[in-house]
Amino acid sequence: MAPKTMTAEHKAAMKAGRDQGRAVKSYLDALEQHRPRRGRQRTPDTIRHRLAAIEQALPDASSLRRLQLIQERRDLQAELESKSAPTVDLSALEAGFARSAKAYGESKGIAYATWRELGVPADVLKRAGINRGA
Helix, strand or coil: CCCCCCCCHHHHHHHHHHHHHHHHHHHHHHHCCCCCCCCCCCHHHHHHHHHHHHHHHCCCCCCHHHHHHEEEEEHHHHHHHHHHHHCCCCHHHHHHHHHHHHHHHHHCCCHHHHHCCCCCHHHHHHHHHHHHHC
């Protein structure tokens, strides 16, 4: 049996699907990372204040307490670094999502309510052309 060749049209459709999936994934990942968390938010200043308190408590701490303080210090340092990292341009990702989401959702059978449950704002879905009846 001879190997089947893909038409240029089929290759273009596959590329479009990959591009749509990439745009949707990037936006949804960014939404998840920037979702507001419950409770009082830590600022870089409050993190630095807690790091200073840990440094003061370390010399007099018991071995188990020192272990916990050192781990907390590592966690806080990582959090401080992540807060100083450049923020994602959500508007650019949102624009790519709006261009791709309708076709992607139709091809995968994704309903309006599913998009909303993932945290996609209604106005973004409207710009994408996804309506409640979808």
